[in-house]
Amino acid sequence: xxxxxxxxxxxxxxxxxxxxxxxxxxxxxxxxxxxxxxxxxxxxxxxxxxxxxxxxxxxxxxxxxxxxxxxxxxxxxxxxxxxxxxxxxx
Numbered sequence: 001x002x003x004x005x006x007x008x009x010x011x012x013x014x015x016x017x018x019x020x021x022x023x024x025x026x027x028x029x030x031x032x033x034x035x036x037x038x039x040x041x042x043x044x045x046x047x048x049x050x051x052x053x054x055x056x057x058x059x060x061x062x063x064x065x066x067x068x069x070x071x072x073x074x075x076x077x078x079x080x081x082x083x084x085x086x087x088x089x090x
Contacts, residue, residue: 007015
């Protein structure tokens with residue numbers, strides 16, 4: 001590619017016109033790509049919403065979880081364990 005500093009004003013004007021023509025000719029393709037990307041985005045959004053609804057429905061229809069010991073949550077150490085006492089001779 002030629003350095004723009006080495007171009008005469010006429011050559012620079014021609015290059016600018018060529019660039020403008022290129023961009024103008026590319027616009028229909030870019031607009032089509034924009035429409036395509038928008039449509040893909042909308043499809044992904046709908047899939048996400050549908051998946052969320054399905055997950056909420058599954059959670060709603062699932063039976064409640066039963067716990068073994070309803071007094072204390074699982075994985076919590078018992079704080080009131082019975083301590084062993086020493087035998088005393090009376």
